[in-house]
Amino acid sequence: MTVLVGHLPGTDPDGRALVLGGRLARALGGPLVLCTVTGPGEDAAPAVPEAPAIEGVEVEVTSIADRSVPGGLARAAHAHQAAVVVLGDAPPGPGSIGARLARAADVPVALGRDGALHEGPITRVTCAWGGGRHAERVLATAVDLARRTGATVRVASFGPQRGRTVPPEAGLHAEQIVVEQWREQMEGAQRAALAQLGVTDAETLAAADATVEEAVTGIGWDPGELLVVGANAVGTATRVLLGDPGAAVLRAAPVPVVLTPGTTTLS
Structure with a gap:
């Protein structure tokens, strides 16, 4: 079962999404895909990180071009048949990326909020x-x-x-x-x-x-x-x-x- 982690530069300085994504991937027994969304025509190279090493988890890094972050992550979740999408800490209010994504992708969205740096x-x-x-x-x-x-x-x-x-x-x-x-x-x-x-x-x-x-x-x-x-x-x-x-x-x-x-x- 694939876990898709949305890499949104500048929004998750502590790397909570990646820690939580790694925990979920280990528990679900599947790979982790780290996905960056870029605007149409943008060069993805500066924004895409190297594949991190996560013990016991196969990691893939990818990028997708889309006018909106939720739209791009929803497409990526569908393409990779993700069981869950993970984002960094974000206020889950009306119009937030997490809320919009959960509805657009029709897939659970995990928010790496308080306690997300726990690695157990x-x-x-x-x-x-x-x-x-x-x-x-x-x-x-x-x-x-x-x-x-x-x-x-x-x-x-x-x-x-x-x-x-x-x-x-x-x-x-x-x-x-x-x-x-x-x-x-x-x-x-x-x-x-x-x-x-x-x-x-x-x-x-x-x-x-x-x-x-x-x-x-x-x-x-x-x-x-x-x-x-x-x-x-x-x-x-x-x-x-x-x-x-x-x-x-x-x-x-x-x-x-x-x-x-x-x-x-x-x-």
Whole structure:
């Protein structure tokens, strides 16, 4: 299974994409293709790096000409039949390269964010569950990734402790009841979706805290963990796959994020 790493000069000084790409390539047992996108008519030679040495991974270096970086990487992913495309650290907001690529290429896109310089094995895959239209398919991608890398699976929903449709005058007790109902609903949906995939040993949880960011950081993360999120979660703030807190989940995640279009598992 080929891992395609997008080499975008000047955007990844720490080489996070290459480190994460190497980890994924070793885990998936396939080659790594390091791809540079150049504009039509540009000389690719100055931008294309030499093939790096990555232990246990066959590395190929290539370039492709295209008017847009997402378009070029999408074409390269198709040409090399890539299972996943890896990019360096980038804000996963609307219009970002990662978000546009995940939709254009119809392939998961891994962002080498915080924790991406960890070189150990992938130990756990957490799926951010929001119960939206593509939630089951996003979960299927996370489960597939975990199975192929030998990692465990965790499914997590995140929400703010306050603001769950409880008016302030209703009091803390009423708020706690609503949060508990939300937690039971999320975890029940998670377990049902896992059962459909034949998964019986995954951890499920629904975390609520003062803010979504605190809920995300408070659940504990392994150094070798990945977070799988639906690509639609980087859309507009009020129409995201995870609900309104979607963008906050992405901002707060302390591990590399895999954006998936939610239409297919790994190829």
